[in-house]
Amino acid sequence: MVHHFFKGKDELFAHSVELPADPEQVLAGVADADPDRRAELIVRTVLRLWESPAQAALLAFLRGSIGSKAKTALLREMVERRVISRIMASVPGPPEEVALRGNLVATQVVGLMMVRYVVRLEPLASAAPDEVVQLVAHTVQRYLTGPLT
Structure with missing residues (x-):
């Protein structure tokens, strides 16, 4: 039935939870970097x-x-297929390692979103975006391509 009414699970998810932004548009160019x-x-x-x-x-x-357990499950699948796969495109390494690296990047990004925008812990919540980039990007980069030990 999903394929009868929707192009696939991603479209079903987008309709069921009303995504506020399209991951493909937001992440345009990331996979090419x-x-x-x-x-x-x-x-x-x-x-x-x-x-x-x-x-x-x-x-x-x-x-x-x-x-919501159902929405969380759909969110997990969408994040793996449409977000992490784009972020991790062309990152070298065995598939298991690349998947782990993608999960580690997600910990930093989701943690940043939660602390800065949901919990609003200071001083991170009011820090300038350029300062946040300086503070966080190094750890994200290590998870992308640096040593994992």
């Missing part, structure tokens, strides 16, 4: 999205998805 210099672009992209007028919808989406 040099993996050794991709972290800054990722962090800037996330901050630009969350500092945009879409912030209220993003907050509502995040809160609503976390509170």
Whole structure:
């Protein structure tokens, strides 16, 4: 039935939870960036999205998805297929390692979103975006291409 009414699970998910932003548009160009210099672009992209007028919808989406087992499961699948796969495109390494690196990048990005925009812990919540990029991008880059030990 999903394929009868929708192009696939991603479209079903988008309709069922009303995504506030299209991951393909938001992450345009990330997959083409040099993996050794991709972290800054990722962090800037996330901050630009969350500092945009879409912030209220993003907050509502995040809160609503976390509170529902079904929506959380759909969110997990969508994040793996449409977000992490784009962020990790062309990152060298065995598939298991690349998947782990993608999960580690997600810990930093989701943690940043939660602390800065949901919990609003200071001084991170009011730090300038350029300062946040300087503070966070190094860790994201290590998870992308640096040593994992």
